Amino acid sequence: MKRLMLALMTVGLLFTGIAHSNDAQFERGIGGVESLRGASELETTRPADDFKRYPRDQGVIDSDYVYQPPLIPHTIRNYEVSLNANKCLSCHSWKNAKEMGATKISVTHYETREGQVLSDVSPRRYFCQQCHVPQADAKPLVGNTFERVDALRDSVE
Ligand code: HEC
Ligand code: HEC
Incomplete structure (x- = not known):
């Protein structure tokens, strides 16, 4: 037993x-399982992707839909946007835009959620990169069939 x-x-x-x-x-x-980071195991440190290239002398790429935040046609490396400083506004604020030769932010950037117009940038428009990204010839992460809205399509297209 x-x-x-x-x-x-x-x-x-x-x-x-x-x-x-x-x-x-x-x-x-x-x-x-293969994901956006490829098929590397969790414990392996894979090399970082290359930086995207931002061509210097291309104009602003046209919008694909109405009310799209325009793409940024210049590099923004090391531009600080924090509680203490907003590098973007040093060129794009109404105060500085003319002198810096930059497009001034539109009036919507001064409006609160309730439509009240403030005398300075609205907190909801303070963190520029939340909506604006530098334009680059980047490969889409996932395929899509998006097409530019009719109103913004060239007649020759
Ligand atoms: C040193 C000045 C400077 C700074 C700082 C700067 N910009 Fe610009 N920006 C420009 C100028 C000048 C243009 C006009 C196009 C050009 O000449 O590149 C421009 C163009 C743009 C445009 C296109 C506007 C349009 O006409 O449709 C956007 C969007 C933009 N910038 C966003 C930003 C954001 C967001 C930041 C901060 C991360 C930033 N910029 C920082 C100077 C600046
Ligand atoms: C919540 C999204 C959002 C944030 C945050 C935001 N923007 Fe915009 N921005 C837009 C949209 C949408 C447009 C186009 C329609 C409009 O003018 O409101 C625009 C337009 C612009 C333009 C072009 C204006 C023109 O007259 O053609 C500039 C320049 C710009 N933004 C700069 C900035 C800067 C600098 C910041 C940060 C201080 C910023 N934006 C923050 C959404 C945003």
């Missing part, structure tokens, strides 16, 4: 052992 129990226990231990090592493997790996 004792022997039988011992044998059973050993077999039991063996099984839990196998189950365990399988679990661990599963937790550590990505289960063969």
Whole structure:
């Protein structure tokens, strides 16, 4: 009897052992799933993607839909936008735009959610990059069939 129990226990231990090592493997790996970061395992540090190139001398790319925040036609590397400073406004605010030769932010940037017009940039328009991104010839992360709205399409297209 004792022997039988011992044998059973050993077999039991063996099984839990196998189950365990399988679990661990599963937790550590990505289960063969490929995502936007590719198929690299969680524990490997893959090299960072290259910086996107922002061509210098191209104009602002046309909008694709009405009321689209225009793309940024210049580099914004190291431009601080924080509680203490807003680099964008040093050129784009109504006060500085003329002198800097930049487009001034439109009046919508002074409006609150309730439509009240403030004398300074509205808090909801303070963090420019929330809506404006630098224009780059970037490959879409996922495919899509988006087409420019009719009103903004060239007649020759
Ligand atoms: C040193 C001045 C300067 C700074 C700082 C700057 N810009 Fe500009 N920006 C310009 C000028 C000048 C243009 C006009 C196009 C050109 O010559 O590149 C422009 C164009 C733009 C446009 C296109 C506007 C249009 O005519 O449709 C957007 C959007 C824009 N900038 C957003 C930003 C944002 C967001 C930041 C901060 C992250 C920023 N800019 C910082 C000078 C500046
Ligand atoms: C909540 C989204 C949002 C944020 C935040 C925002 N913008 Fe805009 N911006 C827009 C939209 C939408 C337009 C186009 C329609 C309009 O003028 O309101 C625009 C237009 C502009 C234009 C072109 C104006 C013109 O007359 O052609 C400039 C320049 C600009 N934004 C700069 C900025 C800067 C600088 C900041 C940060 C201080 C900023 N924006 C923050 C959405 C935003």
